Amino acid sequence: MAVQVSIPKGTRDFNPTEMSKRNYIFDNIKQIFKKYGYQAIETPAMENLSTLLGKYGDEGDKLLFKILNSGNYLGKLEKTEISEDKISEITNLISEKGLRYDLTVPFARYIVQHRNEISFPFKRFQIQPVWRADKPQKGRYREFFQCDVDVIGSNSLYNEFELMQIIDDVFDVLDLNITIKINNRKILAGIAEAIGETDKFAPITVAIDKIDKAGIEKVIEELKQNGLTDSAIEKLKPVLEIKRNTQESIVFLEQMLENSQVGIQGIAEIKTVFEYINKFPVKSAVELDLSLARGLNYYTGAIFEVKSNDVEIGSICGGGRYDDLTAIFGLKDISGVGISFGADRIYDVMSQLDKFPEETNISSDVLFINFGKTEEEKCIEIANHLRKNGISCEIFPQKAKMDKQFKYANNKNIPYVIVIGEDELKNDTATIKNMKAGTQSNIEQTLIVDEFKKLL
């Protein structure tokens, strides 16, 4: 009897089919990043806790996976009273490393640490897992992959446009219909100013961010609780309640924010981005969405979110400009802009819409049936030729019942099976079976490579 084995909750094994589909997404994304001159970096899974703590709020600190110091970690603990209210102090004594929580803070740390080797503007992408001790639930994991692309060290709005081109290219190649929603935090700051609540900018953005999920009523309630005056809320309502297209929104904002300097700047930035898009149209719909806020507070300019047009799911890509990310490590005035693709959600949308190409299900192109030593040798000879010509193939590793070998081909979704038995061996031929069509044909062994070049 096999032992009952399991993996930690919220983590996943990926089987060959899942891997193939995931890599289909990652490989396409990587290829597009590279086409625009972005380069890969990787950072270690473990960071010093001093790098991570305090960067994600109190809640984030709690969700960090912390690594027990190696060796006798108890030494420092002996004089400490063990009680729950001293838990952070105790944790500090026994743990100094944690698993990364996102790719953004390690990237900021990377830039600061390597600033003298980096040639700015620095265009990097990074695709790695992150870990969060969140309560696992449907679609939320404790280990999941982030897929980030950023330009840092340039405040040109050309970068915002380029990232939108990248978004468009990625979802075009993945064959998903999407809408790119954009907004600008300076516009939100302008709105806060225009309604007379400049100092409530943070709670206003956090509240607006919830409109999609919670609805306007709930958001207004939250704003009241945060101390917004009734008159401010009255002024805010038309921003949130009325649906406008991009042009209407800009006209509306130009009036509303005419006295807000930051608001005027935000409008100018948005207009520049739309000028790019109008001159060089992308395939996806692009719209200014005033209810888009992005909860995270490090964004300072353009913000993006991508929605699937066909599947009801949260955003599948998002990001924005941050003017001072590396300031958390003391390096000031380096502006950057970046986006992150939500690989797990993209995977779900593609599965639901059946968008993965047939090839992602296929393992080898060909299986050779094994009838024993003599036949096997002929198979090795032909298999070597096929592989040299870029055709993946495998030989069933030992003689076994035919139906077992065919079942193996079936389970692995191998599209073609080559049978070289006694007769074929004698006649220098092979029987090629098309597993999907159920058809078969007999051809000369010397023609197999050419035949497969045609078939595949």
Added chain:
Amino acid sequence: MAVQVSIPKGTRDFNPTEMSKRNYIFDNIKQIFKKYGYQAIETPAMENLSTLLGKYGDEGDKLLFKILNSGNYLGKLEKTEISEDKISEITNLISEKGLRYDLTVPFARYIVQHRNEISFPFKRFQIQPVWRADKPQKGRYREFFQCDVDVIGSNSLYNEFELMQIIDDVFDVLDLNITIKINNRKILAGIAEAIGETDKFAPITVAIDKIDKAGIEKVIEELKQNGLTDSAIEKLKPVLEIKRNTQESIVFLEQMLENSQVGIQGIAEIKTVFEYINKFPVKSAVELDLSLARGLNYYTGAIFEVKSNDVEIGSICGGGRYDDLTAIFGLKDISGVGISFGADRIYDVMSQLDKFPEETNISSDVLFINFGKTEEEKCIEIANHLRKNGISCEIFPQKAKMDKQFKYANNKNIPYVIVIGEDELKNDTATIKNMKAGTQSNIEQTLIVDEFKKLL
């Protein structure tokens, strides 16, 4: 002033050039694995400690990175006295997960957990980082990548041959001269039997394994300490001292092991593997090396090791057959064979021999110089064409001094720079500068795509 930031000792950041070179190795290896019908799986970074503990010996248990339980992990600790001699007990109370130490034990766990979905023989590869709290030193890291390929559920020696073909293909495409050394643990068991020390098989293999590093004298000393009789050691010496070629070794063994059943079986296996190699020669040298033992005790049949012919370094690939790996989780009688490529060492060898192709240094193919808004628009138009034709390119994101932009191209090893200034704009031309040769030419804008198809 930037804060002093760092990463945990023994871990590494990988910059774009390093990433490109590492991926050159991984991508080539993956492609070859796939050509032979192996499929990728991935397992989580964290495993339950119950999965990991006891699988790597006492020393291994200590080298596991353990994860502090989330939430109030102190609860269970309150009634426990904190003292060093209770450290494993205390660790059990506050930690139930650890980072994987290798890919083999998680793979065994995977097979047992998913045995009903897997179609055997299961040909899988896995390329992921592993973590060990080892003392960091030159070439030894606390986070490093393993690159494993295994067939499980088939005891045919065809698999051993196929893995040797894979080894040969990998180092052929990476352009490294290597020697594949093979041996068989059954031969070693036969030798232990023939010298009358059957029960000392484990210490004999561990000692033999050290011959390369420690020399024969030290190994003999260790064997004495392990209680081998003088007469046994006298019988063992000719096995270790005399260099023989494969054919001589087999003749020697057939005499020495004529009364050992396991030894005879080992010889038969080795002969079968060499029959394959003789009929289907590989490019690399293949030799039977009786001093090859592989320290790890789960190997039961063929064992492999690959040495670089040009660089003095430990083995760059190794593996073998294990008859009972999944038995650690209660699933018996599933034989497998596998090898692991040492990516870090292969990287070092290739760096030393300068074997990375030029392309691994290159980021984009082309940089467009940015002279401002009007010129930028023309660049966007042409860049879009280039990218559609598979040519990677980037536009410097803002107007800047020429030498700054050229320096950027230099630093990123971009081979071509396109200049479209006022004159070029007027004449619908572009100046293409070859950064390496230092030459430049002026061509019509409409011909740029074709020109680069020729150039790249």
